[in-house]
Amino acid sequence: MPKIVDHEKQKQIVAEAAIRVIKREGIEQATVRNIAKEANLSVGSLRHYFSTQSELYAFTMNFVSERVKQRIKRMNFDGPPIVVIKNLLKEFIPLNEETRVEMEVWLAFTTKALVDPYLQPLSEKVYEELKFVMSYIIEKLIQNGLTKPHINQDLETDRLYALIDGLAMHIIMHPDKISSDQVDLIIEHHLQTLCK
Amino acid sequence: MPKIVDHEKQKQIVAEAAIRVIKREGIEQATVRNIAKEANLSVGSLRHYFSTQSELYAFTMNFVSERVKQRIKRMNFDGPPIVVIKNLLKEFIPLNEETRVEMEVWLAFTTKALVDPYLQPLSEKVYEELKFVMSYIIEKLIQNGLTKPHINQDLETDRLYALIDGLAMHIIMHPDKISSDQVDLIIEHHLQTLCK
Structure with a gap:
């Protein structure tokens, strides 16, 4: 049986990793490489979810914005x-x-x-x-x-x-x-x- | 006769180059390498004026702050x-x-x-x-x-x-x-x- 990966859930895990990196080291250190490492993913796997750094950033910003709205x-x-x-x-x-x-x-x-x-x-x-x-x-x-x-x-x-x-x-x-x-x-x- | 370089003047030239890079490409691109290039200096020469990137940043921020005060x-x-x-x-x-x-x-x-x-x-x-x-x-x-x-x-x-x-x-x-x-x-x- 193939491994089922929840695409949206995985993107959220990456966003949470990005937030931790930004918080700890600042936006300049929030590279695809560093975020992938924080999320325990290879750079290749991360690119499967976000093809560019900007896409990853946009998703993370939206994720934060939604969290505020829910609260x-x-x-x-x-x-x-x-x-x-x-x-x-x-x-x-x-x-x-x-x-x-x-x-x-x-x-x-x-x-x-x-x-x-x-x-x-x-x-x-x-x-x-x-x-x-x-x-x-x-x-x-x-x-x-x-x-x-x-x-x-x-x-x-x-x-x-x-x-x-x-x-x-x-x-x-x-x-x-x-x-x-x-x-x-x-x-x-x-x-x-x-x-x- | 040795070439006389005004140390303070040279630091200001570097600060102005840093400002142009930040303005054009954002702070993440304001690396020592990119600022040196913008100022037409080698990375080695730039390190003669600022031993770290933070030192360069601090000088530039101070330079901007003084300019506001003068105005x-x-x-x-x-x-x-x-x-x-x-x-x-x-x-x-x-x-x-x-x-x-x-x-x-x-x-x-x-x-x-x-x-x-x-x-x-x-x-x-x-x-x-x-x-x-x-x-x-x-x-x-x-x-x-x-x-x-x-x-x-x-x-x-x-x-x-x-x-x-x-x-x-x-x-x-x-x-x-x-x-x-x-x-x-x-x-x-x-x-x-x-x-x-």
């Missing part, structure tokens, strides 16, 4: 709007080991997408997805009559998005310079300044 | 405070080719510093320098009686800093998604929400 779907959305929104926004900031690894991978990939046209569409997709979340948050605040009058939805979406990504980057780059409590306070304060 | 020193600080501050903040956002290249190099280096302990101190230094600018801005607004009452200086410093770095990152990564005019509006609006 958000499992969240509890009961409670005061500002607390619920704050908790949702904190899912995009590396405040624990799991989200930290995800954000490092995202940052490494997005940086690489700058010079790799193959990764650009996925990088745009992830950008748009997160922008949609920000836009949805501002819209819900407005619709529920919680915001100050004359609020500019587009501007507040872009401002919130930049704030969240900036906080995320500061925590990734300089984890000892800004604490989880400070992030909490900043987000809560920002939401309060938008509201009555 | 800010030449700025005109006359005019209404919010306009002056907005123009100062815009120096840290890649709105033209010069600042764009600087920010790409900064992002590439900061990302690399995550896995290169040699680059970490310089990455911290650049972080602290920019945080000092943000803190100075908030302090001046408060001292000049422009801000709303009960403003929290530390929190507003961190919030402004995250906003500016987030905007910078969005412009680097997705230049067609957010315009220079939008950045202008967001910064001006943010400053206005801090003020009376």
Whole structure:
């Protein structure tokens, strides 16, 4: 009986190996050779799943993005709007080991997408997805009559998005310079300044 | 008569070559070999100036940081405070080719510093320098009686800093998604929400 290999499952195992290599040694060391070694595969076998390094990277970035979405779907959305929104926004900031690894991978990939046209569409997709979340948050605040009058939805979406990504980057780059409590306070304060 | 080589000048030439390689091909291609080639030097000659790749990277990051400081020193600080501050903040956002290249190099280096302990101190230094600018801005607004009452200086410093770095990152990564005019509006609006 031939050995049955679950193609999709095997790709996920490779993606997890890629994440470990990026986390440990940085994106420059995340070569096909090193990822294959980490996944206990030959370079030839790995090429069976991903014909190029860019393809492997794109799959891994998508894998991380899906993991974030699944976690958000499992969240509890009961409670005061500002607390619920704050908790949702904190899912995009590396405040624990799991989200930290995800954000490092995202940052490494997005940086690489700058010079790799193959990764650009996925990088745009992830950008748009997160922008949609920000836009949805501002819209819900407005619709529920919680915001100050004359609020500019587009501007507040872009401002919130930049704030969240900036906080995320500061925590990734300089984890000892800004604490989880400070992030909490900043987000809560920002939401309060938008509201009555 | 022996050939006189200005050691410091030569290091700057190498840094400029490194910037061009990073800009064109990304940080992974910014190897000692490729940078030497770009600078028309042999790998051996380049090692005369920088004994390791990390040393070369650190020098280049410092070179970029000094260039930003020099440009800010030449700025005109006359005019209404919010306009002056907005123009100062815009120096840290890649709105033209010069600042764009600087920010790409900064992002590439900061990302690399995550896995290169040699680059970490310089990455911290650049972080602290920019945080000092943000803190100075908030302090001046408060001292000049422009801000709303009960403003929290530390929190507003961190919030402004995250906003500016987030905007910078969005412009680097997705230049067609957010315009220079939008950045202008967001910064001006943010400053206005801090003020009376």
